[in-house]
Amino acid sequence: MRDEDDFAAFVAARSPALSRTAYLLTGDVHHAEDLLQTALFKAAKAWHRIEGDPEPYVRRILYTQNISWWRRRRLRETALGGYDEAQSLPDTELRLAMIDALGRLTARQRTVLVLRYVEDLTEVEAAAQLGITAGSVKSISRQARARLRTLAPELAEFVGAEAEGGSA
Amino acid sequence: MTGRLSEELKQAGDLAPVFTVAPDTYQRARRARRRDLGLAVVSSVAAVALIAGIVTSAAAREDAGPLPADGQGPVGVPSVVYGIPSDADLGPASSDLAVGRSAVSQLTDDEEPVVIDDRGGYHLLDLPGFSRPLHMLSLSPDGRQLAWGWSESASSAKGTPFGVRIADLDSGEVREVAIETGTSPYVYDFTWSPDGRWLVWEGIGAGRIAPGQVVSEPVPRPGDDNILYAVDDSGVVSIATLKALRVWDGELLSNEVRETGWYPSISTVADGVLVETIQRDRDDTFTTRHRRLVDGEVVEAIATLDDRSFVSDLGWVDARQALVLTVDTPASGVGHLDVLDLSDPEDTTSYRVGEVRGQGVTVAADLVAADRPGIERPAQAWVVDEDSSSSAAMLAIGGAGGLVVVAGLGWWMRRRRA
CATH class of the missing domain: 2.130.10 (Methylamine Dehydrogenase; Chain H)
Known part of the structure; x- marks a missing residue:
């Protein structure tokens, strides 16, 4: 029973932050909710084995599960036109454009951007989370930013121009 | 520049709603864990039977x-x-x-x-x-x-x-x-x-x-x-x-x-x-x-x-x-x-x-x-000869057992996804 209580307390405390990450990772409200439910379900199955803070464990599931789903749905996701407008909550025009552009990235690109610029992980730390090399993180990050600039030229100002040489 | 990207991304994340996590998530996870354990045991038994069948088959052929x-x-x-x-x-x-x-x-x-x-x-x-x-x-x-x-x-x-x-x-x-x-x-x-x-x-x-x-x-x-x-x-x-x-x-x-x-x-x-x-x-x-x-x-x-x-x-x-x-x-x-x-x-x-x-x-x-x-x-x-026929039968039984386990596993996975 104690484990169950711990789990419930963790969910209550960290759901807002985890929801935010899931949303940025997927760029879509429905996918984000599915992703969070799946990650927490998997974490609950292994709850008795988790030592210390469970959040890194849950976040890692979010990252890897998102990429795994993307691999399975690659064709469908490539054809996505954008985010679900009915479910998005517009704040500013710029942020809407950001969400729209994020939704058009691949899950891999979104995940790398979230790890690097939302979770503030270094390239090496992000690589460790995703099980890829730091060089790959760097490359994917550059591609993601280049694509953001292409999809939303109005974001170029803060996406940065250092990735001009990257593939678009 | 990327400092601004970070800032904008974090603010964009603020647009995310807080998702409600199903209250029975932990209970469902526990049941799933028990099923996984059961499947693991059954799979192990089937794998052992399959290997035993193959080994016995090879031995039977040598005996023949x-x-x-x-x-x-x-x-x-x-x-x-x-x-x-x-x-x-x-x-x-x-x-x-x-x-x-x-x-x-x-x-x-x-x-x-x-x-x-x-x-x-x-x-x-x-x-x-x-x-x-x-x-x-x-x-x-x-x-x-x-x-x-x-x-x-x-x-x-x-x-x-x-x-x-x-x-x-x-x-x-x-x-x-x-x-x-x-x-x-x-x-x-x-x-x-x-x-x-x-x-x-x-x-x-x-x-x-x-x-x-x-x-x-x-x-x-x-x-x-x-x-x-x-x-x-x-x-x-x-x-x-x-x-x-x-x-x-x-x-x-x-x-x-x-x-x-x-x-x-x-x-x-x-x-x-x-x-x-x-x-x-x-x-x-x-x-x-x-x-x-x-x-x-x-x-x-x-x-x-x-x-x-x-x-x-x-x-x-x-x-x-x-x-x-x-x-x-x-x-x-x-x-x-x-x-x-x-x-x-x-x-x-x-x-x-x-x-x-x-x-x-x-x-x-x-x-x-x-x-x-x-x-x-x-x-x-x-x-x-009879030996090879019987070993083939053992192999077939082992293989059938393996197929049943794989089919069962697939069924459970589909059910879990559903």
Whole structure:
């Protein structure tokens, strides 16, 4: 029973932050909710084995599960036109454009951007989370930013121009 | 610049709603964990069963003896002479008869001639003029010659030219012996002298072929269905029937009337000794008579051959050990290669060399010795026996178990996704 209580307390405390990450990772409200439910379900199955803070464990599931789903749905996701407008909550025009552009990235690109610029992980730390090399993180990050600039030229100002040489 | 990207991304994240996590998530996860554990146990059991099936299958094949003979094994007679099914893949029949010393000659189920060389390789042969059921083939005691009957056509009509051909299996050269008898062209039995130099053939008539000769000298052919020929190293021919025992060497040397009701099973000559193994009243007891041709001395002994009822001679391992084929009944598909040790006339013993499942089998007796009975050979892929069938069944059960587990796993995964 104690484990169950711990789990419930963790969910209550960290759901807002985890929801935010899931949303940025997927760029879509429905996918984000599915992703969070799946990650927490998997974490609950292994709850008795988790030592210390469970959040890194849950976040890692979010990252890897998102990429795994993307691999399975690659064709469908490539054809996505954008985010679900009915479910998005517009704040500013710029942020809407950001969400729209994020939704058009691949899950891999979104995940790398979230790890690097939302979770503030270094390239090496992000690589460790995703099980890829730091060089790959760097490359994917550059591609993601280049694509953001292409999809939303109005974001170029803060996406940065250092990735001009990257593939678009 | 990327500082602003970070800031904008974090603010964009603020647009995300806080998702409600299902309250029973933990309970469902626990149930799923228990199911996973159960599946893991079942999968492990199935995997063990599958592996056990595979291992047992491999062991069973090894126990069955003999797996693929590749012609690279140790020299000797195979411990099992398998029947060769019609669909056995032995490659095309070869007219090149230089296959080297051989251990066994036999016929396939389609009555095609085959020899197994002394290292276990199979050779399907194209023997000129050989035609079943008119003709038979026979391997010499040293395994270096192969004799077979031939005729110009497959007709059994009298007057059809026929004869005997003898191949040197080292060089592939064939010696052709024409037979002038005017009888039907049957050549269905051969007897070699122990040194392999003399050969007596039997058909409607019978004849003796001297070393290196290309003519056949007619040998008496008594009008008796149960007739057995033997020839010794000097060419002296013994002719045993139910009623008499004759000795011939260009002329009749002796003619002994026998007791009725005695059935000759072996009548062969080695080192001056004529041995007859005679079955009395078919009670599974054999009276073995050793007769020295030089002085006519007769010694009798009893040999019990593992309750086998019918015996035929295949040659001599040495001067006192006869290689015989024993079968339960004449129609039995399985026989055994046994060596009768006649060293002690008061106590004839025997030992088992191998098993014979094929038809028309002759054996190079010189390749058999007490310390070298049948050689275990890997079985050919076409060999079908009960062992391999049962191991295949075990494999099938193991495989089916594995499939059930995989299917179950798939079902659970689909259910979990749903």
